[in-house]
Structures are given as C-alpha cells and as structure tokens.
Amino acid sequence: MNMSHEEEADDYNLSLSKFESMLKTNKVFFFDSEEFEDIILHYMDTGRLSLAKKALRLGLEQHPKSSGLKLVHVEILIYEDKIEQAEKILNEIALLEPTNEEVYIQRANICSKRDQHEKAIDNLFIALKYTDDEAEIYSMIGMEYLFMDRLELAKENFIKCLEQDEEDYSALYNVVYCFDFLDQNQEAIYYLEKFIDKNPYSEVAWHQLGRQFYAIKNYEKAVWAFDYACLIDEGFLGAFLEKAKSLEKLKRYQDAIDCYNITIELDDPTSFAYLRIGKCYEKLGNNEEALNYYLKTVHEDPLLDKAWMTITDFYIKQKNYQKSLYYINKAIGIDGENPLYWRRYANINQFLNYFEEAEAGYRKAFEFGDIELDNFLCWSDVLYVLGESSAAIEILQQAADLYHNEPEILYRLVGLYFNTEEEFNAIEGLNSALLIDYHKNYILKDLFPNVWENETVQRIIKNHNI
Template identity: 55%
Template sequence: MEFSHDDNNNLPITKFESMLKTNHVLFFDSEEFENIIHHYLNQGKIALAKKAIKLGLGQHPTSINLRLFKVEIYVFEDKLQEADDLLNELYSIDPSNEEIYIQKANIFSKKDDHEQAIKILKEAAKLADDLVDLYSLIGMEYLFLDNYEEAKTYFMKCLKTDPNDYSALYNVIYCFEFLNQNEDAISYLNDFLNENPYCEVGWHQLGKQYVTLKEFEKALTAFDFAIISDDTFVGAYLELGKVLEELKRYDEAIANYTITLNLDDPTSFALLRIGSCYEKLNKDDLAIQYYDRTVHEDPLLDKGWIAITKFYNKKGNYQKALFFINKAINIDSENVTYWKLYSQINHRLSFYEEAERGYKKTIELGNYELNTWLSRGDLLIQLGEPQAAILNFEQAIEFYPENAELEYRLAGLFFLLMENDKGIFHLKNALKHNKDYAFIIDELFPKVSNKLLVKNILKQIEK
C-alpha cells in the first residue's frame, strides 16, 4: 500500500518522522512499518528506509516481510552474500514464500546468471496467486539473455492476465520489432484490439507498425482509433501528423500538430514539424515564425537550428543563415552538423579562412567524410598553404587509401613544391585508380599541368 499526501494514510509517516526528530520511541504494528519502508523505497530515500527497517525489526524481530526489506536493501547496496545468507535463513522458516524466490532470483540476475534467475522465478510462479509481476520478471530475464522469442511469450502472458499492463504491451512490440516480425506484430495487435477495442496504446502501436511497412492509409486509421479511444493522447496526434506529412497532406498535418500544442505544453518537435509543413506550403513567414519558436522552446534541439539555417541557405540569404548557425555553435560547439553548415555557408560567402577553420573543426570532431577532407584541402590550396594541404590529404588517404581524387591533389601539390619523385609516385597511383579524374591537375594546378614531365606521364598512360 502506498501513501497519498491527500489522505490520512500518511499519518504513520508523520508519526514516524516525528519520532526520529524527538528520539521518543513509538510503537507501530508490522504492517505500518512495511508501508513506511515501501513509501521510502518508492521515494528513493534509502537512509530513511534503513532506519525504518532497523526500528521495525527491533519491535517485530520475527517479521519475515521486514527481513525481506532488509534483503532488498542488501541487494541494492550490492551486498549479495549478506542478502543470500539472510534469504537462506528465511527459506528455512517459510519455504513457500514467493518473495523469497523473487529476491533470490534478483541476486542471480545481479550476478548475470539469468538462466538460474529464470529457473527460480518459474518456481515462484508455482506458489503465486498473482502471476503478472512474475511473468514480467521472467520476460525481463529473457531480454537480458537476448532471447526475444521467450521474452515475448512471457510478456504476452502478462497481457493475457492484465490487458491494461501497457509496459508489457510495449515490451511485446519491442520483441516483435527486434525480430523484424512486423507482420506478426500487426496480427497480434489486431487480435489484442478485438478483445480490447478501446486500448489507445494498442491502436498507437498498430499504427506505428503500419508506418514501418509504409502502409500509410492503414496507419492513419489506427491512429484515428487511438484518438477516438483517448482524445487527449498527444502521441497519437503527433504520429498522425507525421503520416499526413508523408502523404503530403500538410494542412491536415499542421492541424494535428496544433492540437498537441493545446493539449500540453508546446513541444519543440511539434513546433518544428509545423514550421517544416509551412515551408513546404511556401508560407515562408509562418515557417520562420515556427522555426523561431522551436529554437526558443528548446535551444538544445539541433534540428531546430539546422532547419532555420537551411531555410535561409536555400533562399540564398547566407548572412542570415550564418547568423543562426553562429548562434547554434555558441550553444553547442561540439556539434559536427553545425560546423559543416558553418563551413558551407562561409565558403559561399567567400570567407575562405573561416570555411577552412570549420572543415578542420568537423574533422577534429570525428567527421571523416571524403568531401570534408577534399573541401578543406582545396581551400588550403586556394589560401596558398600547400604544406597544410598535403598534411590534410595524407591524413585523408589513411581513411581512403585508393582514392584517385586525393592522389591527384597530392601529385599536384608535390609537383608545385618541386618534389618531383613524390609527385610522380602520386600521379601514377591516381591514374592507376581512375584516369577520368586527371582533369583535377588542370583545374587545381594549371602551372603543373604545363610541365613537360607531367605531360609525358599522362601521354604514356593514354597509350
């Protein structure tokens, strides 16, 4: 039994805490102690729970339930041997107590011996009247073993016993999805909904399965039924909006996203999606209004800053795009996508040093895409920094060892620096990998392409 702040059931709590303050020992029956301990454990107040257990056992030393709480604390504190010893003692007193088995299984689980935990939980199931929790525990142990078929079976048993156990329903669907059994999930959910037609979570999950299979019209119907079952179900409106977007029904999508803003505090996701829909409808003023609201609602949502930056980028308003990407970087300077956009925008504005700095930062943050190395290296060539460009391309070639675009660039740079042996080596490598990219020498290194040595190598390959 849990205490509510609104009724007299919390009187034992008040009485107990008053006792702790005054050091005046008061009597509680064992059930009151159990409720007090349960309350503190639910609140995460372990120190108070331990005090209640100690005082409870002082007044009721033979209470098995109070000693089981002591086991629970031992397990929580990772004192597994003490927990095991106490459980063995309790088992000799009351071998038919299912909670003893559950705690024993918990210890095995903590030791990663999930097979043994399952075996003990199945023994407990033979003794229990209420099986839902035990089925759930067994299901979780099977999940730890990555045995999704067995886990699914036990979570289904939970639902058979208690159709309102939404946690079990989510776990069943998780197992189906992990096993890529979307059709089976749909079949199961349809059977489940035949028996529980007003289960909004069931309809919601059914809709998501249809989305996975790109059966969008069926998904719309499922989400509609979720909303009929609970017209305050924010998740269903959001999913409905996403499907309507997929079907390019943007006005309807906006309507559903807008409903969520009125049902609950505005979410940055809904605001962002509304902005995106308005952009696709070419209603730029409204699009930018909602993008602005998105980044104000959640400045840490990178998708908001990316959307508003790309909006201005597409419109050719690079100064505005740069303004917003700079704001984004000031909030999160470790975001690779921000730096990539920063580099591209600066490049378009002919701010080459800033663009190169941005590409360098994306590489430092672990973005090793070929285009990043190429863009940065070409900028270094343009900025008259051949040695830095060589280092950049040499680092890139470690990730792309047979890439002709990198080899041609290295060849051109070495010929430029009069290091002909290295130039010849890289030019021959480049031609071996792909002759069609030889134009890179002409394009990036016009002086090099006129060298007789380079012309001769290119002619030999043509023959």
C-alpha cells in the same frame, strides 16, 4: 463480501492518514499486518525509506510473527544491499512456509542483484507453482532473460504474462522491445493485430502497431493505427506526435501541422513540435511562417543547437550567407565539437570568400572526426586558394589513404603537383587518374586551367583517348 477498487482505495488512504496522524501525535494506533505492508510499500515506492523503516519497526512490534512484514523487511534489506541479512530472514520464513511464493521471488531478486540470472529464473519457476499471479512472475522471468540478452526467451515470457493479464502495459512495451531488438517488425505487427482483436480499445497496442508500420515505412498504415490510439485516448501526446511524423513522411504537411498543433494544445509547447511545424511550412513554400516557427523553437529552447542549424540551412537556401554565418556560430557556441557544424561554418565562409576562416572550419571538422570525402576536397581547395599547395597535397594524401583510386582526389593532386613543380608525380598521377576515370578529367580543367593548358598534359590526355 468483495470490496470494489474504490472501497479498497478509500481504506488504503484511511490507513495512510491514520498512520501519519499517529506519527504526529505519538499515539499508538493498531493496524493489521496487511495495512502495515501497504503503508511500508507506499513509502518505498515514493522513495521515503526512513518512513518505510519506521512503519516496519512499528509493524513488527505489533505483529512479530507476520511473514508478510518479514518479507517486506527482506525487500528493504535487498534495496540497501544487506543481502546476507535478507537471506537469513528468507531461510527462516522458508522453513515455516515452504510454499510461500514471495520467498522465491525475493530469492530471485537477490540472485538477480548478484548477476546470477539463471538461478533467479530457477527460483521464479518455483514461485510459479505457488502463485495466484502468474502474470507478475512471467514478467519477472522475462526481465531476467532480458538481462542475459536472450531476447527470444524474454519475448516468450512477456507474451505469457500478457496472456494472463492483458492490461500489463509494461509487459506489452517489453514484448515490442524484444520484437524491435530482433528486427522482427512483421512478426510484431502480426502479434499486435492479434492482441488488438482481443483488446480493441487498447490505445497502447494501437500506438505500438503504428510504430511498427512506421519502422517498415508503411506510413499510410501508421497513420491509420495512430488515429485509433488518438481516438481512444484524446490526450495521448505520443500518438499525436508520431501520427504527425507519419503525415510528414506522406508529404501531407498541412495535416502534420494540424496534428503538431494538437500536441501543443495538449501540453506545454515543445521545441520539437515548433521545429517540425517550421519544417512543414518550409516544405509548403511558406518561408515566412517557417522562419517564424524556427525562431519560436530557439526561443523555447535556446540550447537546441539543431534548431540553430536549421535556421542556418534555411538562410543558406536563400543564399543569405551573412545571416547563416550568424546562426551557425550560435550552433557552434552550444556544441563546439560537432564536425557537421564546423563543416557548415567552413562552407559558408567559403561562399563569402573568407578563405582563412573556411580553412580553419574544415580543419576543425577533421579534428572532431569528419573524414567525409567532401571535407577533404573542400579543405584542399581552400588551401590551394590560400597559396598553400604543399599543405593541400598533404590533406589529399590523407584522403587517398581512405578513398583509394578516387578521381576527385587524383585529378586535384595532379594540378597541385604541377603547381609545386613536382612534374614526375604529376605525370604519374595523371596517367593513373585517366586510367581510372578518363571522363572526369574536367576536374583538372575546372580547378587548374593553367595546368589543363599545359602541352604535356594535353598530349597525355589525347594519348589516353586513342
């Protein structure tokens, strides 16, 4: 008579309780070998290796010839990197039971540990001949191919696994991972739709389908797929989050807020949800609620520098530079090597006419890897305001090495060369700038009006306009 899952679970829990009672009382109870295997594997799965080894020793005392227990012993030895000892036991079992699939599975595990993935796969294909659980073997073959970065073959084997066991969600995640890695979003959508035809109540498949639609920017379809995932599993936090993100992309900000609020009800509030709700309110023009949620974000996670940055930008948009300076300093306090934060710090100080602090900010941004054109331009402009024209020239020359023939750089250099009385360089530079982009000569007019009015400069400009 076949037992139900509930009966099996009851028997398993009874065995476990009986074993733990035996350890406490020092009485010796009898267990059949399969009970011992389940007990040992339970302790291994829960990371209690010493109890697993104790159960193994007692099991082998009661069942010294049990190949199942010997194979569990092999598993423990592999886990402990005692490979030679494990191989010796495997060879003994193989002589007595050459068709035991577990021998080949464990040999595959040993090969995999040695990075001999081809050999591992060979052993797994042998195991396939003798197994009743093809799904597990195909999944293991898929993992070996993943280790070798052979994504197509990995995908093929995970698909075979799912053909045998449609509820193996880890295999489903791995199939989608392969599609993603191979940039095969359309193929993934086709596969998942076929999978859903057979398994319409698979919330994981619907969720993964939504992610694929999101990846190809089909946000309407993404919301549709996530909706099904949420209907099948009303506690599916990830599906609600990604549905909310898709709604944001569709500019359905109030719907997105409602969806993020569901995630807050399902689990403890997260700084991510608060931050996104704040951004949605800002998009709706409700600045009061936006700020309220941004402050909730930093209260929930004071070390989330991205949130401090968001509040900084919020105040910049309102031209409240003093407050934005306070908040950018918070972000820098958490991540002092982020070039974006230093550039924003410099921008704010420049708005406030704190030019020395601004110069320090642009320099820091550069030191931490910011080689964007804007950073070089703003940095040189601030140095010029501080009367450090030679330093500004040096910065722009570095920029010119990265951004060849960039008019924004060339016209600035012209102005600076005139101001440092390097007239030859200035005239040569002006001719080059006018040839590359005549119409951007307004840069010279805006930034260096004294140079613009110079007779020589005006004559050169007129000559180029003929």
